[in-house]
Amino acid sequence: MRISKNILMFVLFLLLAGIVSxxxxxxxxxxxxxxxxxxxxIAQEEYKKTISYKVTEYTIEGFKGESSELYRAISRNPYxxxxxxxxxxxxxxxxxxxEKTILFSSIINWQRLPQGDTVFGISNELHPLMHLMHFKNLFPDIKNIGVLYSREINEQWLALSKExxxxxxxxxxxxxVPDMNQTDESLEKILPGIDALWLIPDPMIISSRKNVISVIQACDRKKIPVF
Known part of the structure; x- marks a missing residue:
């Protein structure tokens, strides 16, 4: 986490260097x-600690439509x-x-998103193979690992992970998992054939604390470890 944070601050410094001119x-x-x-x-608070320039802040939640204050701020103000x-x-x-310089962080599977020449970002994700080798080192006898995911967010990532x-x-x-409310049902389909469950950071699965607890409890009843 510290390495990612330092890299993010360095990128911000480089981007702002051109702006300060x-x-x-x-x-x-x-x-x-x-x-x-x-x-x-935390990302927002830490960023503000490292920057001395004027920052206007918005949370996306609650803003909809082209008449909203947020839309006007993004498209019309000279940020x-x-x-x-x-x-x-x-x-x-x-x-x-x-057309503006955009920097992103805290995005899962960022490769799936539209990009441009003025877009920069920081990935906090480890390569899937690193996770898998770690699992194998801890549990050498593991053969089959289950994964719950949403097609919209992680289909591309899953294909690479399978390779x-x-x-x-x-x-x-x-x-x-077609819907958050069907997580338990989806898990039951794969439980009989897996040695462990890889709980990836997919918003469809982990955005609800109740959902996560339910998944862990279901695996615990079957004596299936959760990574």
Missing amino acids: ADAEPDILLLNSDVSIEKYK RLIYCIGTKAYLTAIKHAP DAKKAGIHIIEEA
Whole structure:
């Protein structure tokens, strides 16, 4: 986490170096997808500690339509840098201000998102093979690992992970979850055939604390470890 944070601050410094060359003090727009999420809140607070320029802050939640205050702030105000925390914030910025310099962080599987020449970002994700080799080192006899995921967010990531799993001698048994309320039902489909469950950071699965607890309890009843 510390390494990722330092890299983020370094990228911000480089981006702002070009902005500071102008006579006027730069205006920075900070968009947070959901400030109630702890890691998003921490990212916002830590960023503000490292910057001395004027920052305008918005949380995406509650703003809809092209007549909203947020839309006007993004598309009409002369912000030279937009820092986006989370997927919703990034998609909002790239849609309404694709010509501006955009920096993102805290996004899962960022490769699936639209990008541009003025887009920069920090990935906090470890390569899937690193996770899989770690699992194999801890539990050498593991053959089949289950994964619950949403097609919209992690289908591409899962395809790459399955290729990496072969290198580690592991078979991934996946089940797409069509709706958050169907997580338990989806888990029951794969439980009989797995040795462990890989609980990936998919918003469809982990955005609800109740959901996560239910998944862990179901695996515990079957004596199936959860990574």
